[in-house]
Each structure stands twice: as C-alpha cells, then as structure tokens.
Amino acid sequence: AQSVSQHNHHVILSEAASLELGCNYSYGGTVNLFWYVQYPGQHLQLLLKYFSGDPLVKGIKGFEAEFIKSKFSFNLRKPSVQWSDTAEYFCAVKNTGGGNKLTFGTGTQLKVEL
Amino acid sequence: GAVVSQHPSWVICKSGTSVKIECRSLDFQATTMFWYRQFPKQSLMLMATSNEGSKATYEQGVEKDKFLINHASLTLSTLTVTSAHPEDSSFYICSATLTGESGEQYFGPGTRLTVT
Numbered sequence: 453a454q455s456v457s458q459h460n461h462h463v464i465l466s467e468a469a470s471l472e473l474g475c476n477y478s479y480g481g482t483v484n485l486f487w488y489v490q491y492p493g494q495h496l497q498l499l500l501k502y503f504s505g506d507p508l509v510k511g512i513k514g515f516e517a518e519f520i521k522s523k524f525s526f527n528l529r530k531p532s533v534q535w536s537d538t539a540e541y542f543c544a545v546k547n548t549g550g551g552n553k554l555t556f557g558t559g560t561q562l563k564v565e566l
Numbered sequence: 567g568a569v570v571s572q573h574p575s576w577v578i579c580k581s582g583t584s585v586k587i588e589c590r591s592l593d594f595q596a597t598t599m600f601w602y603r604q605f606p607k608q609s610l611m612l613m614a615t616s617n618e619g620s621k622a623t624y625e626q627g628v629e630k631d632k633f634l635i636n637h638a639s640l641t642l643s644t645l646t647v648t649s650a651h652p653e654d655s656s657f658y659i660c661s662a663t664l665t666g667e668s669g670e671q672y673f674g675p676g677t678r679l680t681v682t
Contacts, residue, residue: 495673495676496659496661496673501670552598552600553612557609
C-alpha cells in the first residue's frame with residue numbers, strides 16, 4: 453500500500469520568509485501528485501498537481517512544487533509567504549493504476565506571522 | 567466551476583440514531599464521489615468510493631453496514647451513519663471528480679457530526 457509522509461507538522465514563519473514543505477511517498481509505480489490547501493474554516497482546495505512532463509510545477513498563489521522521482525519527493529515551495537498563506541497543507545498521491553483514489557499525508561499546519 | 571456542497575454542515579445526534587449526509591456536485595456531473603473522514607489534527611482517511619449506479623467500494627476496516635453510501639445520480643451521493651455512537655463523531659468530507667477527468671478531486675466543505 454502506498455503512503456505519504458509530511459515531515460513538518462507545524463511551521464511558523466514570518467511574512468516574506470521562504471517556504472518549503474516536504475512530501476515523500478512510497479510507491480514504486482507511476483503516480484500523480486497533488487498539493488491541497490485548507491484555509492481556516494474552508495474546504496480543501498487544489499494548489500497544484502503533477503501528472504507528467506516538467507517536474508517543476510507552478511500552481512496558484514505563487515506556489516510551486518518539484519517532483520524528484522529518484523527521491524520519491526514532491527516538495528512544496530513559495531519564495532515569499534504572506535499572512536494569508538496561514539492554512540493547513542496536504543500532499544496527496546494517486547497511483548495511476550489504482551483508480552482515482554488519493555492517499556493523503558498527515559498535513560502541515562503553516563502559520564505566518566506579521 | 568466545480569463546486570461541491572454538503573448538507574448539513576454540522577449535526578448533533580443521539581447515540582443509536584441514524585444520520586444522513588448529502589454531497590452534491592452543483593455545476594458538474596460526477597461519476598465518482600469519495601467519502602473521507604478527518605479526525606482532529608489528522609489527515610483525511612478515505613472511507614469509500616462511490617460510483618453512480620453501482621455499489622460503493624469500501625476501504626479496509628470501514629463497516630459498509632454502518633456507513634451506507636448511495637450514489638443515486640450524477641450529482642448526488644449520500645452517506646448514512648447508522649446506529650451512531652460517540653466514536654463516530656468526526657468530520658466527514660466528500661469529494662467528486664469530473665466525468666472524463668482523471669485525478670483531480672473537488673472537495674465539499676465537510677460535515678461535523680457529533681454523537682452524544
């Protein structure tokens with residue numbers, strides 16, 4: 453069974469700091485990769501996704517992620533965070549042979565301080 | 567576009583009663599809907615995959631007789647928690663995929679269930 457690890461459970465940053473959230477998965481086959489964000493009191497929203505092609509994926513709100521196949525990683529980055537980025541971030545993986553089922557990581561709570 | 571709604575947003579029920587939660591895709595047709603459970607400060611755990619017109623596929627460890635799922639149309643799936651107990655208290659979230667599109671799921675806002 454595949455699993456997804458997010459090593460940072462809580463991250464606190466000051467505005468304008470750079471962000472990198474780690475995501476590693478365990479599955480040897482072809483995968484699709486996602487980052488979702490959940491703002492306080494709101495539903496999950498898709499930040500970005502990787503299916504194939506350029507391993508550096510750009511998403512909404514200035515976020516990007518890089519798929520490194522050899523490291524089974526899909527880390528999320530943002531050069532300069534804003535207070536409004538305070539939210540919970542979830543990495544998710546779908547193996548292409550397993551229907552549309554997503555396996556989620558445990559999430560990273562990001563707090564951006566003014 | 568691609569909006570998913572859930573009703574109710576929160577519900578309190580007594581132990582032993584049943585509760586029905588609705589998940590609707592408002593502006594698209596969804597052949598597949600998913601039901602997740604999220605415990606406080608934890609990740610989403612997939613409970614079942616619901617396909618329109620067929621029986622739901624439950625994940626290992628999820629009691630299908632306790633969590634009844636009905637996907638009656640391309641825009642509606644329901645989750646009924648039967649004979650609810652306090653340990654069923656949780657946040658239930660549904661998602662839907664666009665017909666013909668693979669991978670991306672659109673999530674509902676969730677339903678907070680509290681069983682007293």
